[in-house]
Amino acid sequence: MVVLHVFKGLEIISGNGPYLVEFDETSLTKSDPFLEGNVHIIMDSKLLDLYPKTLAKFINHPNTILIQANEHNKAILQVLPVIETLLENGARRGHTLLAIGGGVIQDIVCFISSVLFRGLDWKFFPTTLLSQADSCIGSKSSINLGKTKNILGTFKPPKSVLICPVFLETLDRCEILSGIGEILKVHAIDSIERFNNVSNDYDILLSDPMVLLKYIKDSLLIKKKYIELDEYDTGVRNIFNYGHSFGHAIESATQFAIPHGIAVTIGMDMANRISSWRGSLPEMHYKRMHGVLRKNYLDYIDVDVPIELMLTALKKDKKNTAESLMLILPIGEKASVEVVAVKADDEFASQCKKYFDEIFV
């Protein structure tokens, strides 16, 4: 049974001071203060056609830059012309950047806000499920370098976030599943019970916006606990990369044919399988989680994941040391998610291959 609770918003404590995540459940009624002062808007160009009226005042603003949200445009060489346009538009120290879009636009704006004039304030209207339920808090920017995903980055918390769930109505199914991938991850990190609850509610998540909203809020509350303890990802927060080392490698190897959050669900399934093969995770946990993870990536089961490319990408993951891959694996009776050093040897390569032979058939 889903229990709905009254929830006005939340305050996140960060090294740069606290910031508010507000919910505006009907429309962008609370958005006016976001246009105060010298603001430069960077917006997902797809929203132009989808929300010409709702977003009119942002679309018609003189300092609005439109960007197509894709991984290519999140690469450093594509970010530089955006900075040039900001300068042409008169951006100065003390101005504010406003990001309107999903995780790609967020990463670009958060990154620029960290480096331009040694730091500008930025604010965010997340418009995808992934960005509303997960990425909008936590301060990270991640930028691609060529084919290497998220290898450049900074920490820069937003000044405020406004979540308007009506934007979710126009998302494609794959983008909803991608966001659910991150919701599954956050709940798995928190506890077996939490994961089992979201797993039992999986089908209603896709059909009932109120249930989805409850899980967006729950995901943010869980993430808040970890980022407030370890904003700069040097300790406990590392486990939020569960599913991500494998997931990023799968995204790179398939040239981003699989959306991020769906690659993360494959990555979680793979981490569980490999941990059980290594004798670190009771097989029942792999089986307990496999059903719902598989449901979430089933639409992509026919995508070819070239194993050598995936292993090469995995070795480039920024968490690795010179000797080992640093993987986030579930361990023990409680399936608690931990950082584990794993040698990238022949046995590991053959386990990765076996996983895809078993699952992607």
Ligand SMILES: NC(=O)c1ccc[n+]([C@@H]2O[C@H](COP(=O)([O-])OP(=O)(O)OC[C@H]3O[C@@H](n4cnc5c(N)ncnc54)[C@H](O)[C@@H]3O)[C@@H](O)[C@H]2O)c1
């Ligand atoms: N910085 C972080 O903390 C963090 C965390 C997780 C993921 N990420 C990054 O986020 C990116 C994925 O973000 P995402 O899943 O939000 O995807 P996205 O920003 O790539 O958007 C996905 C698609 O949805 C479209 N879209 C956006 N809003 C829409 C709406 N309201 N209706 C219809 N279509 C809409 C976009 O144009 C795009 O085609 C990845 O690059 C990932 O690495 C960053």
